Amino acid sequence: MQEKPKVVIRRGSRPTVAEKTFAFGRADVRAEGPLREYRERAWELFERLPMPSLEDEAWRRTDLRPMPADTFRLPSAEAYLDLAPVPEALLRPLVAERHAAQIVLLPGGVRVEADEALSKQGVIFTDLQTAEARYPELVQRIAGQVVRPEEGKFAAMAAALAQSGVLLYVPKGVRLEQPLHSVLWGPGNGLAYFSHILVLVDEGAEVTYVHEAASPTENADSLHVGLVEILLEQNAHLRFVELQSWGQHVWNFSHERVRVGRDASVDWIFGAVGSRLTKNFSELDLVGEGATGRMSGFYFTNDHQHLDHDTQQNHLAPHTTSDLLFKGALKGKSRSVWQGMIYVAPGAQKTDGYQANRNLVLSDEARADSIPGLEICADDVRCTHGATVGKLEEEPLFYLRSRGIPRPEAEKLLVEGFFDPIMQRIPFEGVRERFQKAIEEKLASEN
Amino acid sequence: MDQLEIRNLHVSVNDREILKGVNLTVRKGEIHAIMGPNGTGKSTLAYTLMGHPAYTVTEGEVIFKGQNILELEPDERSRLGIFLAFQYPVAIPGVTVANFLRSAVNARRRAVDPQDKGIPIPEFRKMLLEKMKLLKMDPSFAGRYLNDGFSGGEKKRAEILQMAVLQPEIAILDETDSGLDIDALRIVADGVNALMGPNLGVLVITHYQRLLNYIKPHFVHVMLDGRIVESGGPELALALEEHGYSWLREEVQEA
Numbered sequence: 272m273q274e275k276p277k278v279v280i281r282r283g284s285r286p287t288v289a290e291k292t293f294a295f296g297r298a299d300v301r302a303e304g305p306l307r308e309y310r311e312r313a314w315e316l317f318e319r320l321p322m323p324s325l326e327d328e329a330w331r332r333t334d335l336r337p338m339p340a341d342t343f344r345l346p347s348a349e350a351y352l353d354l355a356p357v358p359e360a361l362l363r364p365l366v367a368e369r370h371a372a373q374i375v376l377l378p379g380g381v382r383v384e385a386d387e388a389l390s391k392q393g394v395i396f397t398d399l400q401t402a403e404a405r406y407p408e409l410v411q412r413i414a415g416q417v418v419r420p421e422e423g424k425f426a427a428m429a430a431a432l433a434q435s436g437v438l439l440y441v442p443k444g445v446r447l448e449q450p451l452h453s454v455l456w457g458p459g460n461g462l463a464y465f466s467h468i469l470v471l472v473d474e475g476a477e478v479t480y481v482h483e484a485a486s487p488t489e490n491a492d493s494l495h496v497g498l499v500e501i502l503l504e505q506n507a508h509l510r511f512v513e514l515q516s517w518g519q520h521v522w523n524f525s526h527e528r529v530r531v532g533r534d535a536s537v538d539w540i541f542g543a544v545g546s547r548l549t550k551n552f553s554e555l556d557l558v559g560e561g562a563t564g565r566m567s568g569f570y571f572t573n574d575h576q577h578l579d580h581d582t583q584q585n586h587l588a589p590h591t592t593s594d595l596l597f598k599g600a601l602k603g604k605s606r607s608v609w610q611g612m613i614y615v616a617p618g619a620q621k622t623d624g625y626q627a628n629r630n631l632v633l634s635d636e637a638r639a640d641s642i643p644g645l646e647i648c649a650d651d652v653r654c655t656h657g658a659t660v661g662k663l664e665e666e667p668l669f670y671l672r673s674r675g676i677p678r679p680e681a682e683k684l685l686v687e688g689f690f691d692p693i694m695q696r697i698p699f700e701g702v703r704e705r706f707q708k709a710i711e712e713k714l715a716s717e718n
Numbered sequence: 719m720d721q722l723e724i725r726n727l728h729v730s731v732n733d734r735e736i737l738k739g740v741n742l743t744v745r746k747g748e749i750h751a752i753m754g755p756n757g758t759g760k761s762t763l764a765y766t767l768m769g770h771p772a773y774t775v776t777e778g779e780v781i782f783k784g785q786n787i788l789e790l791e792p793d794e795r796s797r798l799g800i801f802l803a804f805q806y807p808v809a810i811p812g813v814t815v816a817n818f819l820r821s822a823v824n825a826r827r828r829a830v831d832p833q834d835k836g837i838p839i840p841e842f843r844k845m846l847l848e849k850m851k852l853l854k855m856d857p858s859f860a861g862r863y864l865n866d867g868f869s870g871g872e873k874k875r876a877e878i879l880q881m882a883v884l885q886p887e888i889a890i891l892d893e894t895d896s897g898l899d900i901d902a903l904r905i906v907a908d909g910v911n912a913l914m915g916p917n918l919g920v921l922v923i924t925h926y927q928r929l930l931n932y933i934k935p936h937f938v939h940v941m942l943d944g945r946i947v948e949s950g951g952p953e954l955a956l957a958l959e960e961h962g963y964s965w966l967r968e969e970v971q972e973a
Contacts, residue, residue, distance in 0.1 A: 379929075384969065524728040591905075629852065639901075665771065667768055669792060669808075670804065672769075672793040673792050673793075673796055674796055674822040674825075675793050675796035675822050675826055675829075676821050676822055677793045677825060678793070680821060680825060681793075684818065685810065687813065688811055688813040690812070691811070
C-alpha cells in the first residue's frame with residue numbers, strides 16, 4: 272500500500288502582518304465633551320487590537336504590509352489654508368437643484384452652510400465638534416451604539432481619533448425635500464483623516480443625504496479612517512448616497528452600519544472610484560419588522576488600486592427585505608474584492624434577501640474576487656445570490672464595430688451597458704452623471 | 719467606382735481553407751444572391767467582407783471605392799459603406815437601440831469631422847422615428863436593449879432598421895439558416911425592398927430558394943466547396959429549387 276504523502280507547510284520568512292505601527296499617541300485623543308469616555312475606551316481597544324493580517328478571514332485578500340503606517344500625522348489646525356482648495360464641482364448639488372445645507376470638512380477646519388428653514392423644522396445638521404458642544408445627548412445616543420469600537424482595529428481607531436464628522440438629526444414626521452450634503456476634503460501629503468458620521472432619522476421622518484469623501488492624488492501616502500453610524504426609527508426613510516474619490520495615495524478604511532427600524536427603509540448608494548486601497552465594512556441591520564434596505568454599489572478601479580467591500584445584510588426581524596447589487600469594472604493591475612453575507616437570524620421568518628456582485632475585468636492583469644455568502648437560521652425565507660467575473664467579449668465588440676463604431680467607443684458602450692442596471696437603481700441624475708463621468712475618465716486613463 | 723469587387727479571395731479558419739478563390743462583383747442597384755448547401759463557405763464570405771477577426775485572408779483582395787477593404791478595420795469598412803445584416807445578431811444588454819444607433823451615426827460624423835459634437839438629439843429622434851415608420855415598427859422599440867430578449871423576427875427588424883439608418887452602399891444579408899422562419903424572411907425582404915434603389919447593392923446569402931420569392935435577385939450564384947461554381951439569372955434559383963445541388967456538384971467534379 273502506498274504511503275500517504277506527508278504534507279509540510281512551510282511558512283515563508285515574510286510576516287503576514289504589517290511591521291510598521293501607527294505613530295499616534297493618547298495625547299491625540301480629544302479628552303473632552305460627551306464622547307470622552309467612549310474615546311478613551313476606544314483608544315485602549317485600538318492599542319490592544321493587533322493590526323489586521325492576511326490570516327484574518329476578513330483581511331485575507333487585502334494586504335496592509337506596504338502601508339507606511341508610521342508616516343501618517345494629523346493635520347494641524349487650519350492646515351487647509353496651505354493645501355489644495357476643495358474644487359467647486361464637489362460643492363454643487365448632486366441630487367437636486369439645490370441642497371438645504373452643506374458641510375465641508377477640511378483639514379483642520381470646517382465650513383457649515385445651512386438654510387434657516389432647517390433649524391425651524393428642528394433639523395440638526397452640523398459638524399461633530401459643534402454637535403458635541405450643543406447636542407451632547409443626541410451624540411451619545413448614536414456614537415458607539417451602531418458601530419462598536421470592538422469591531423476592529425480601524426473601528427476603534429476612528430472612534431478614538433475622529434477630529435471631524437457630521438451629526439444629522441431629523442425629528443419625528445419631518446420630511447425634507449431638499450437633500451443634505453457633506454464633503455470630506457482631504458488633500459495633503461502624509462496626512463491622517465479620521466471621520467465620524469452620526470445620523471438619526473426619527474419616527475416617520477424622511478431625508479436624502481449625500482456624503483462625499485475626496486482628495487487630489489498627492490505624492491506621499493495618506494490615511495482615512497471613518498465611521499458611519501445611522502439609526503432609522505420606525506417608519507423613517509433615508510436615501511443615502513456615499514461617494515468616494517480619494518486620491519490614489521490614500522489608504523481608506525471604514526466601518527459603516529445602518530440600523531433600520533420597523534417599517535423603515537434605507538436606499539443606500541455607494542460610488543467608489545478612488546484610493547490606493549480601501550477596506551470598507553458596510554452593514555445593514557434590519558431590526559424592525561417590515562424593515563427594508565437596498566444597497567447599490569458602483570466601483571471602477573485602475574492602475575494599482577485595491578478596493579475591498581465587505582457587505583453584510585443582517586435580517587434580525589421577520590418580514591424584512593434586503594436587496595444588494597454591486598457592480599464594478601477593473602483596469603490596469605487593479606484589484607477588487609467583494610465579500611457579501613446575508614444573515615437571517617432565528618425567527619426572522621418571511622425574510623427576502625438578495626445579493627449580487629458583477630465584475631467586468633478590462634485588463635489581463637486586473638483581478639476581481641467575488642465571494643457571496645448566506646447564513647440562514649430561519650426556515651421560511653427566500654434568499655438568492657449571484658456573483659460573476661467576466662471580460663469584454665469579442666462578438667459584441669465586433670457587432671458594434673461592424674456598425675462603424677471604433678473599438679474604444681464600442682468598449683465604452685459595452686461598459687456603460689454593463690453598469691446600466693446600477694444606473695437604473697439610482698434616482699438622482701446628478702449621481703448618474705458623476706458615475707458616467709467616472710466611467711469616461713477611467714476608460715481614458717493610461718493605466 | 720460604384721461596385722464591390724471580390725478578387726480571388728482565399729480565407730482560412732483555424733488553418734483550414736474555407737474559401738478557395740472567390741470572384742464576384744456587386745454593383746450598386748443590383749441584387750445578387752449566393753446560394754449553396756450548408757458548409758460551403760457562404761457565411762465565411764459574409765464575415766470576411768465585414769472583417770471578423772476569426773477569419774484569415776490568405777490571398778486575394780476586395781476592392782471598394784478604390785481601396786482594398788481587407789486592409790481596413792471593421793468599423794472603417796462600415797463607415798465606407800459596407801453593411802452586414804447578421805444571421806444571429808448579438809444581444810447588447812444595457813444599451814438601447816436608440817443609444818446604439820446614435821453612437822453609430824455620431825461615429826460616422828466624427829470620421830468626417832473629428833470636432834463634430836454629434837447629431838442633435840431632436841434631429842436624431844425625428845430621423846429614427848421616420849425610419850421606424852417606414853419599416854412599420856413600434857416607436858417603443860427604440861428604448862429596448864439591443865437584441866436583448868428579442869424574438870427572431872424582432873432581431874431581423876432591428877438589423878433592417880440599422881441598415882435604414884446607416885444607409886450603406888453595399889449590404890450583405892446573411893440569411894443562411896433563417897429560411898426556417900418565414901416571418902423573419904418576409905421582414906428582411908420587405909425591408910430590403912423598401913430600401914432598395916440605385917445607390918444600394920445587395921448581396922443576399924441563403925440556402926433556401928424561398929427567400930428569393932420575396933427578394934427578386936438580378937443575379938444568382940451557386941457556391942460549392944469555397945468557390946462560386948455557377949452564375950446566372952433568377953432562373954438559376956428556380957432550377958436549384960427543382961433539381962437540388964447534386965447536378966451542379968457532378969458537373970464541377972467532371973470539370
